[in-house]
Amino acid sequence: MTFGRYLLNSVNNISKINEFIDHFFRHESGKLISVLTGIFGSDNLILAEDIVQDTLVEAISNWTYKGIPENPVAWLYTVAKNKTLNAIKREKHLQKYISESLYTVKAHRETELKGTEFFSEQGISDDQLRMMFMCCHPSISKDSQIALMLKTLCGFSIGEIAKAFLTSNENINRRLVRARKAIRQDNIPFEVSSAKQLDKRLSLRI
Structure with missing residues (x-):
């Protein structure tokens, strides 16, 4: 294979990956935003949207170079779940600025999030x-x-x-x-x- 042909195939593959990501993420983003809004509450809708956007950016970067994973849905939800946990942990450092009741709710949410309840098919539909x-x-x-x-x-x-x-x-x-x-x-x-x-x-x- 010539270098020109290799380069052309690479460009075509990247184009197909980007096309898949655009279609796939359009379908899944609403589900993710709904689930994360259920975790953070309606007053943190923007935070949920930011986490989903960060997940998309990571998917584009990762999948372009490593290829699309066998189970892209599971990959997407795992990354979003981890980013959510990190956001909750960051919020814990601001505990002195929030009420004790709110902190208790967030701590409870973190415990629940480590399971699969939030990302179950029924849970997603409800959200x-x-x-x-x-x-x-x-x-x-x-x-x-x-x-x-x-x-x-x-x-x-x-x-x-x-x-x-x-x-x-x-x-x-x-x-x-x-x-x-x-x-x-x-x-x-x-x-x-x-x-x-x-x-x-x-x-x-x-």
Whole structure:
């Protein structure tokens, strides 16, 4: 094999890996964000998104040079799980700045996370449903609800969402910022709505 042919094959392989990663991660990112939001709470949605983004970066770096693992889903969840544990450990160092009750909850979460409950198929499905109801909270505008679900649950980029809305990236980014701000300020719970709240949440129409 000539060097030129070797180089061409290498480029093609990297291209295929990147294509696979893009498709695979788009499918899995919403699940991961939902699970991590269940661990950290709705007020830490941005932290969950950051951990998932870090996991993607590590996947691209690792898989490009070492190849795609036999079980990419397990690899992805293991890395995300470890990053979550590290985030909780870092938070422990800030224990004096948080309430004792919050620290106790986080310590309990760390113990649970060392098992597999959070990453079971049923656990993931439950967290995705909770995420959907959180995104559809009435205090978030309809446009922001849709943008947030497309970004967190469906894995679409800001550019893709903007194109669907026929608007600018900046406008979509502002909608996402407003939605996340509402989740924090209104302390919107990460849970399935009660029967009384169900109609309001299910009234969302895309």
